[in-house]
Amino acid sequence: MHAIRLHAFGPAENLRYEQTETPLPGPGQVRIAVAAAGVHLLDTALREGIKGGPAPLPDLPTTPGREVAGTVEALGAGTDPAWLGRRVVAHLGMNPGGYAEKAVVDAEKLHDIPDGLDEAQAVAMIGTGRTTMGILLFAELTADDIAIVPAAAGGIGSLLVQHAKNVGATVIGLAGGQAKTERVRRLGADLAVDYKDAGWPSVVRAFLDEREVPGATIVFDSVGGEPGRAAVGLLARGGRHLVFGWSSGGPLTGGPLVFAEGELAERGITSESVLGPVMMAKAGGDNPMRTLETASLAEAAAGRLVPDVQRFPLREAAAAHRALANRGTMGKVVLVP
Structure with missing residues (x-):
């Protein structure tokens, strides 16, 4: 089979399309003929050798990628035979291997792909979608809300815009460039603004x-930096600032906004980071990750959230990484073998 292999940390060019051995599923596992593999901003940081997120740096050489969808083609010992031949999607967790034509995963992580969703859409919902569902647990949006969504053309941002409109909220979407702002407008945003224009706060x-x-x-702040600070400046008294990233500082190397003592309290504004253990605690249950994944797929199956997907051929994984890091993508980035 073919896979993307990383032999040394560094630039995107270090991602090589190579022929490698087909993995064998172990006990309780399945092998998936991959039809779509998700690309995450975290992948770009790990490729560079930057430990800035929940995943550890991999041992090299490695095949990156933690989100896959396709058809189960082989079973390990003791795996339920009913899985064979089914269309499935799974998040591989801390074990990479998704950028490949074949991938092995524990059967307990599998979800059936709902009818009406293709594999690329399912991949978008298993990772990006589950994070969105976790963020929305904190937002508790209503029709009375006026929401600002930076990076509104991105994977999470596009889903947040849709959900907010579904509940009747007013949505202001920020995106970089004309193509992205037009996309945000088509998603239903009441106002789509190009944050590359220095005067965008005045427009809002x-x-x-x-x-x-x-x-x-x-x-909803996944950007931080000057766009995030300007967005917070547009909050009314008692407003909420939900933080789930800070991409303006580079791939996971920046940091959240830092406010002066009393700066937010004077305006009654709360600022809260909603990722990691905080999100898992909010989701609750024995397996909060799976709870969010199930909810995400259900929203897509019902047509309430339609994931925006940008596809790249598997062999062009390096181009996908460059485009993602340079903010040249819209929606969820997916590799297709």
Whole structure:
């Protein structure tokens, strides 16, 4: 089979399309003929040798990727034979191996792909979608909310825009460049603004003034930096700042916004990081990750959330990494063998 192999940490060019041995499923595992593999910003950091997220640096050489969808083609000892031939999607967890034509995963991590979803959409929902569902547990949006969504053309951002519109909220989507802002507008945002334009906060303020409201009620912040700070400046008194990333600092190497003492308290604004253990605790249950995955796939199956996907051929994984790092993508980035 073919797979993307990383022999040394470094630039995207270090990702090589190679022929390698087909993996064998162990006890309780299945082998999937991969039809789609997810690419995550975390993958770009790990490729560079940067430990900035929950996943450890892999032993080299390695095949990156932790999100796969396809058809079960082989079973390990003791695995339920009913899985054979089914369309499935799975998050591989801390064990990479997704950028390949074949991937092995524990059967307990499998989800059936709902009818009406293709494999690329299912991959988008198993990782990006589950994170979105976790963020929404904290947001508790209503029709009274006015939400600002930076990176609204991204994988999570595009889902947040859709959910907010589903509940009747007013949505202000921020994105970089005309193509992305047009995409955000098509997703249903009430206002789509190019944050590359230095005057974008004034455009948002004029929009809010037209509605005679003092400001937005919530900012979904995965960007941080100057765009994030400007968005927080547009919050009304009592607004909420939900943080789930800080991509403006580079792939997981930056940090969340730092506010001066009392800066937010004076305006009654709360700022909360909602990733990691905090999100898992909020999801609850014996397996909170799976709970969020199941909810995410159900939203897509019902048509309430439609994942936006940008596909790259598997052999072009390096191009996918470069595009993602340079913010040249829209929606979830997916590799297709």
